[in-house]
Each structure stands twice: as structure tokens, then as C-alpha cells.
Amino acid sequence: MTIELWGAFLLVVLVLNITPGPDMAYILGRAMGQGVPAGIVSAAGVSIGALLHVIYATVIFALAATMSDMAFALLLLAGACYLIWLGVSSLRTASNTVDLLPFSDRKAMTRIFLDGVVVDVLNPKVALFFLALLPGFMPENNTGSAPWFLALGVLVVALSFLIEIVLVLASQKVKTMVSGGKRGQALLHRSMGIIFVLLGLLGLASVDYGSVL
Secondary structure, rough: OOOHHHHHHHHHHHHHHHHHHHHHHHHHHHHHHHHHHHHHHHHHHHHHHHHHHHHHHHHHHHHOOOOHHHHHHHHHHHHHHHHHHHHHHHHHHHHHHHHOOOOOOOHHHHHHHHHHHHHHOOHHHHEEEEEHHHEEHHHHEOOOHHHHHHHHHHHHHHHHHHHHHHHHHHHHHHHHHHOOOOHHHHHHHHHHHHHHHHHHHHHHHHOOOHHEE
């Protein structure tokens, strides 16, 4: 790619990551409700899920195949229901005794990491995003297009992870202004649950139920 094309590529990645979206809302929700370690681990989980989408999108790109409308709708439906389940669980467990989670709590960090992977994997729009974005930055007349597609996808995920970490750290400044002790932390925990439920409801609204029935 030319320098100009690389510049445009990096700009697109930056804009997409600072624009509010389901993955970012999930990551910041974890960070605001459970602290920086939870936010960072969530970002790592989402990134792994995104890498799986990159591999899937690369296969589709190479084989020129597409997911059926029914499969897409079912996957979107599953992801929406999972987000609602996470949100309801957070609302049910929110209390005035909510504690922040340290990195040393391996069991909690593992659960949060896996939740991040599942949330991203169950969002088929991520793969469609890669299929829509990356071909525009492919080198012209390149015979090894699939490897280039894969490399660009991995680069997007890596840059996104770094941007997400910065945003997680920045979110703590907002948190300190509203988390006045245990009651403030409980409020943030409930807010995290509400965010997840709203994201799930938005996902349900975007499902094409006609292709499922």
C-alpha cells in the first residue's frame, strides 16, 4: 500500500474505535463497573473474538462464499440474548457491597475474558465489517490477496486493542467523579447491567425474523 493508503487505513481504524459501538460499550461497562483489570481483560477477550472473525472473514473472502440469511439471523439472535443475560445477571447481583476485581482473581478474570470472546463471536456484523472494509485497502493486482486480507485484519485487531486500553484507562477519570464509595460502585455496576440489556435489545431489534421462520 502507498503511504496515503496506510494513512487512510489507520485513520479509519482510529475513528471506528472511538465511535461508540457494542464492543466498546461492553468493555467500558466492565471497566466502569469492575475496574481497570476487568476492562483490560474484556478488551483482550473481545480482541480474541475479533481475531476469530478475521479468520472466518478471510475464508469467506478466499472462497467467495457468504453466510446464509438464516444462519446470520440465528447468530445475531444468540448474541443479543447472551448480552441480555449478562445484563440481567449484573442487575441481580448489584449491591452496596460491590468490590473491584484485581488481576489476581484468576477465576473472575477468566470468566470476564471468556464473556468478551463470546460477546464478539456472537456478533456476525464483525465479520461483515472486515469483509466490507479490508478489500478497499488491498494492493492492486496482488495474487496473494487472502494473506494480505488476513494480515490487515490482524493489524486492525491489534490497533483496536491498544486504543481500547487507552479508553479503559481514561474511563477511570469519569468513574472517580461518580463513584463516591460503595454506593457509587453499586450504581456503576447497575449501569453496566443496563448497558448490556440495551445492547441486547438493540440486537434483537436488528434480527431479520423472516429469515428464521
